[in-house]
Amino acid sequence: MNLKNRHFLTLKDYSKEEIRYLLDLAHQLKADKKAGKIGQHLLGKNVCLIFEKTSTRTRCSFEVAALDEGGHATFLSNSQMGKKESIEDTAKVLGRMYDGIEFRGFKQETVEALAKYSGVPVWNGLTDVDHPTQTLADFLTIEEHLDKPLEDIKFVFTGDIRNNVCYGLMYGAVKMGMHFVCLGPKSLHIDPEVLAYCKEEAKKSGGTIEVTDNVDEAVKDADVIYTDIWVSMGEDESLYKPRVEMLSPYKVTQEMMNKTGKDSTLFMHCLPSFHDFETTVAKTKHDEGIDIREVEDEVFRSKNSVVFDEAENRMHTIKAVMVATLGKDA
Numbered sequence: 001m002n003l004k005n006r007h008f009l010t011l012k013d014y015s016k017e018e019i020r021y022l023l024d025l026a027h028q029l030k031a032d033k034k035a036g037k038i039g040q041h042l043l044g045k046n047v048c049l050i051f052e053k054t055s056t057r058t059r060c061s062f063e064v065a066a067l068d069e070g071g072h073a074t075f076l077s078n079s080q081m082g083k084k085e086s087i088e089d090t091a092k093v094l095g096r097m098y099d100g101i102e103f104r105g106f107k108q109e110t111v112e113a114l115a116k117y118s119g120v121p122v123w124n125g126l127t128d129v130d131h132p133t134q135t136l137a138d139f140l141t142i143e144e145h146l147d148k149p150l151e152d153i154k155f156v157f158t159g160d161i162r163n164n165v166c167y168g169l170m171y172g173a174v175k176m177g178m179h180f181v182c183l184g185p186k187s188l189h190i191d192p193e194v195l196a197y198c199k200e201e202a203k204k205s206g207g208t209i210e211v212t213d214n215v216d217e218a219v220k221d222a223d224v225i226y227t228d229i230w231v232s233m234g235e236d237e238s239l240y241k242p243r244v245e246m247l248s249p250y251k252v253t254q255e256m257m258n259k260t261g262k263d264s265t266l267f268m269h270c271l272p273s274f275h276d277f278e279t280t281v282a283k284t285k286h287d288e289g290i291d292i293r294e295v296e297d298e299v300f301r302s303k304n305s306v307v308f309d310e311a312e313n314r315m316h317t318i319k320a321v322m323v324a325t326l327g328k329d330a
């Protein structure tokens with residue numbers, strides 16, 4: 001498998017075999033790191049990390065992964081890109097200095113333009129409509145915890161089913177032949193193009209895609225129940241109230257977890273999460289009478305919750321993406 005010089009903008013661009021290769025490489029790199037083996041795949045490589053939005057996991061994963069493999073990372077959160085300098089010019093400048101570029105920001109079009117003009121591999125660290133490195137980490141985590149192949153997994157995403165994390169997971173799931181359920185209110189419409197694409201891919205892979213507002217039917221026999229916050233970065237604060245009204249029936253509760261009929265169902269979340277009132281955002285909203293918790297604290301902290309494994313696996317999977325597209329001998 002040769003993924004050298006490929007961009008990583010969306011899993012739509014990757015085949016089942018290529019995703020399998022990245023997951024296998026991530027398992028291997030993780031095992032090597034745990035065994036104390038130092039990697040050199042990115043020796044002499046410089047990578048630039050552009051962030052228009054805040055981050056804990058993604059930024060730290062790219063930095064640690066690059067350094068672990070002998071590379072060097074620059075964190076760039078205050079460039080002139082799109083303001084005083086075009087995306088095209090910025091891409092051309094960075095491409096002269098760096099061997100790879102990560103982008104987190106508002107628009108998928110920006111990461112695509114960076115890929116078009118920079119001449120080096122570009123990796124998507126989250127946009128408005130996708131979060132492909134999150135999907136890889138989540139699939140790695142499922143493989144570590146459940147003793148069955150991805151194509152036998154029933155995966156339920158509950159809540160804001162038209163956000164970047166859900167779309168990214170859908171793209172990966174249909175490639176791998178998984179059984180994916182979008183659980184949310186009828187009033188939240190998944191982009192018809194996204195849905196049509198996923199249905200077509202599911203047909204090819206033997207997977208399924210279902211959209212429903214029926215909690216009991218959706219979660220029955222689920223191997224994974226996954227959720228994300230109800231208002232994403234860049235969305236208007238005023239959306240909290242209507243979203244809470246719309247999405248509260250789809251909050252992950254212990255009662256919902258019990259309805260799967262399985263003791264082994266994993267609770268998953270990309271993080272950050274409002275599972276309690278320990279953040280200023282959750283606390284302020286709570287004081288205004290708005291409960292923005294998308295998951296019960298009890299579930300978040302339960303033995304079925306693998307949220308911190310997912311967080312760690314961001315680093316191992318992002319390392320695999322960089323090593324595969326940029327590194328030596330992977």
Ligand SMILES: NCCC[C@H](N)C(=O)O
Pocket residue numbers: 126163164165228229231232233270271272
């Ligand atoms: N850290 C991942 C955050 C995902 C969320 N949907 C957002 O875009 O804010």
Ligand SMILES: NC(=O)OP(=O)(O)O
Pocket residue numbers: 054055056057058059126134270271272
């Ligand atoms: N899951 C995720 O993307 O986390 P950060 O926003 O902290 O990078």
